[in-house]
Amino acid sequence: MNAKVNKVAKVEARAAVPDSPPLTERQEARRRRILHASAQLASRGGFDAVQMREVAESSQVALGTLYRYFPSKIHLLVATMQDQLEHMHGTLRKKPPQGETAAERVAKTLMRAFRALQREPHLADAMVRALTFADRSVSPEVDQVSRQTTAIVLDAMGLEHPTPEQLSAVRVIEHTWHSALITWLSGRASIAQVKIDIETVCRLIDLTAPASEGP
Amino acid sequence: MNAKVNKVAKVEARAAVPDSPPLTERQEARRRRILHASAQLASRGGFDAVQMREVAESSQVALGTLYRYFPSKIHLLVATMQDQLEHMHGTLRKKPPQGETAAERVAKTLMRAFRALQREPHLADAMVRALTFADRSVSPEVDQVSRQTTAIVLDAMGLEHPTPEQLSAVRVIEHTWHSALITWLSGRASIAQVKIDIETVCRLIDLTAPASEGP
DNA sequence: CGCTAATCTAGAACAAGTTTCAGACTTGAT
DNA sequence: ATCAAGTCTGAAACTTGTTCTAGATTAGCG
Numbered sequence: 001m002n003a004k005v006n007k008v009a010k011v012e013a014r015a016a017v018p019d020s021p022p023l024t025e026r027q028e029a030r031r032r033r034i035l036h037a038s039a040q041l042a043s044r045g046g047f048d049a050v051q052m053r054e055v056a057e058s059s060q061v062a063l064g065t066l067y068r069y070f071p072s073k074i075h076l077l078v079a080t081m082q083d084q085l086e087h088m089h090g091t092l093r094k095k096p097p098q099g100e101t102a103a104e105r106v107a108k109t110l111m112r113a114f115r116a117l118q119r120e121p122h123l124a125d126a127m128v129r130a131l132t133f134a135d136r137s138v139s140p141e142v143d144q145v146s147r148q149t150t151a152i153v154l155d156a157m158g159l160e161h162p163t164p165e166q167l168s169a170v171r172v173i174e175h176t177w178h179s180a181l182i183t184w185l186s187g188r189a190s191i192a193q194v195k196i197d198i199e200t201v202c203r204l205i206d207l208t209a210p211a212s213e214g215p
Numbered sequence: 216m217n218a219k220v221n222k223v224a225k226v227e228a229r230a231a232v233p234d235s236p237p238l239t240e241r242q243e244a245r246r247r248r249i250l251h252a253s254a255q256l257a258s259r260g261g262f263d264a265v266q267m268r269e270v271a272e273s274s275q276v277a278l279g280t281l282y283r284y285f286p287s288k289i290h291l292l293v294a295t296m297q298d299q300l301e302h303m304h305g306t307l308r309k310k311p312p313q314g315e316t317a318a319e320r321v322a323k324t325l326m327r328a329f330r331a332l333q334r335e336p337h338l339a340d341a342m343v344r345a346l347t348f349a350d351r352s353v354s355p356e357v358d359q360v361s362r363q364t365t366a367i368v369l370d371a372m373g374l375e376h377p378t379p380e381q382l383s384a385v386r387v388i389e390h391t392w393h394s395a396l397i398t399w400l401s402g403r404a405s406i407a408q409v410k411i412d413i414e415t416v417c418r419l420i421d422l423t424a425p426a427s428e429g430p
Numbered sequence: 431c432g433c434t435a436a437t438c439t440a441g442a443a444c445a446a447g448t449t450t451c452a453g454a455c456t457t458g459a460t
Numbered sequence: 461a462t463c464a465a466g467t468c469t470g471a472a473a474c475t476t477g478t479t480c481t482a483g484a485t486t487a488g489c490g
Contacts, residue, residue, distance in 0.1 A: 024487075027437090047350075052477060062439040064480085073477065132347040132394070135262075136402050143403055168408075168415040172391050175398075175412065179347070179390030187351050188358055193383075197390065200383040200419065207418055239457080242467090267447060277469040279450085288447065 031069055033059035038080045042126035050077060050126055071137075077130030078141045084127065085148045088113060092152060102157040107202040109156040110177060111195060117181070118191070125185045132178060149174055157205065169204040176201040246284055248274035253295045257341035265292060265341055286352075292345030293356045299342065300363045303328060307367060317372040318420040324371040325392060325413050332396070333406070340400045347393060364389055372420065384419040391416040 023031065037058035041050045052073055056066045070076035097108035117124040134142050153170050154162060162170065180197050183189040189197075238246065252273035256265045267288055271281045285291035312323035332339040349357050368385050369377060377385065395412050398404040404412075 026486085030438095051475095062441090063478090064440085065438055067478070068437080071478095129348060129350075132397055133344060134401060135344075139401055139403055142401065146403070165415070168411050171395075171404075171408075172387075172412050172416045175394030175416075176387050176390040179394045180386075182347055183390075186349060186354055186357065188354055188361070189386075193386075196383050197387050200380070200423075201387045201390075201416070203422055204415065204419060207422065208415075241456090245468095263446095266445095277471095278448090279470085280468055282448070283467080286448095 030059070030061055030065070034061060034066060034069055034076070035080055035083050038076050039084070039123060042077070042080065043120050043123045046122040046125035047077070047129045049122070074130050074134050074138050075141060077126055078134060078138055078145060081127040081131060081145055082141070082148065084123075085145060088116065089148065089152050093155070096156065101206055102159075103202040103205040105158070106153055106156045106173065106205060107199050109152065110198050110202075114194065114198070121185065124181065128178065128181050128185060132182060146174065149177070163208070165208040166205070169208045172204060173201050245274070245276055245280070249276060249281060249284055249291070250295055250298050253291050254299070254338060257292070257295065258335050258338045261337040261340035262292070262344045264337070289345050289349050289353050290356060292341055293349060293353055293360060296342040296346060296360055297356070297363065299338075300360060303331065304363060304367050308370070311371065316421055317374075318417040320373070321368055321371045321388065321420060322414050322417040324367065325417075326410060329409065329413070336400065339396065343393065343396050343400060347397060361389065364392070378423070380423040381420070384423045387419060388416050
């Protein structure tokens with residue numbers, strides 16, 4: 001949000017894609033400490049509570065180093081989200097929700113994720129606000145989060161090769177997911193309403209699935 | 216984004232609801248100058264270009280006064296959006312898009328709005344980012360924007376008394392609208408993709424319309 | 431081991447959002 | 461017209477994100 005005037009290039013997409021010069025052990029450890037501190041601070045007061053100086057201090061790293069690892073607060077929080085998403089995806093893989101239709105399974109999956117977020121609303125606040133506030137300079141990282149989310153949804157649908165139509169439906173589901181979370185986090189929608197809206201949007205899946213029969 | 220620690224109450228929902236102690240003529244004029252300056256600066260560099268000191272200077276108002284009228288940058292930009300939305304709704308009322316189905320009409324309406332935003336992408340950036348970044352302290356104002364948007368969509372549907380199901384569909388459409396705009400603004404989705412997603416989500420309308428025939 | 435480039439640290443400095451304050455100006459009611 | 465209450469102004473101060481710098485440390489290499 002604040003920035004001199006420049007804000008471009010030079011940034012190495014860290015952990016977005018597992019390439020880039022590989023980190024030494026100590027560097028990996030630093031990165032981990034930073035992400036941990038970030039999540040911890042976020043779990044308390046949400047977005048505002050994640051203050052770069054505090055993150056640096058908590059993770060025993062100089063401010064300049066923090067900025068070398070994550071070029072902005074938004075980058076840091078989006079990376080934090082990537083981190084959490086990986087957990088989540090792992091967890092979901094183990095016991096995937098059951099359901100007759102794809103729509104049902106996706107809705108159940110998202111509601112499960114939603115319940116997880118409810119347990120740490122402040123953390124959710126920090127991550128989701130960062131995600132939707134991110135500007136172009138964070139696109140690669142945000143895209144990675146998006147891909148991860150898409151993977152989760154497609155997993156729940158049980159699809160390998162989605163049609164373009166289905167991909168659009170999935171995108172719409174993700175849009176709804178993010179935006180519904182925002183309205184819930186800012187107290188403008190109840191949990192029940194979020195649930196209903198998720199179920200509503202998931203109906204699109206059946207709509208775009210020419211699955212069973214055809215001419 | 217920056218703020219001491221407090222951030223509550225004391226704020227008068229200005230123009231969100233047309234009550235509150237009515238403004239004098241000069242006050243109304245100041246308010247208008249501020250909103251104009253805000254939109255103008257936003258039209259140039261987007262969110263970042265709307266700097267409170269500059270807004271104050273452009274609108275010939277002291278910084279403190281600016282903050283009395285709009286308690287934060289986010290409040291200011293959300294108010295700017297309300298302002299623009301009113302225009303838009305007025306414009307749309309005059310020549311409402313034609314179409315067989317409600318879904319078609321809504322999609323056309325949103326695409327028309329989208330084209331309007333494309334003409335001022337920076338302004339769109341400032342408004343939409345502010346809207347989705349807004350925290351609880353801006354809820355009343357954001358809610359007002361949401362109501363206005365809902366009104367536009369219901370107008371396009373030609374509905375007076377929507378069912379709860381339809382309201383959910385409308386909310387999902389709004390979610391998609393906001394989130395799709397964000398992805399477009401941050402360069403992660405093409406205009407074509409936004410169009411497709413809008414059309415996709417609008418299909419929900421037909422799905423929730425038990426309109427024509429019944430038992 | 432000894433060197434060099436890269437990385438890290440502490441801390442100052444800067445930018446922009448927000449708050450505060452003393453004094454000048456308006457407004458509304460008497 | 462006059463007074464009290466409420467507004468507005470200009471300027472300084474404070475907060476937090478971000479950048480910069482000079483000097484230590486570390487990593488990789490011969």
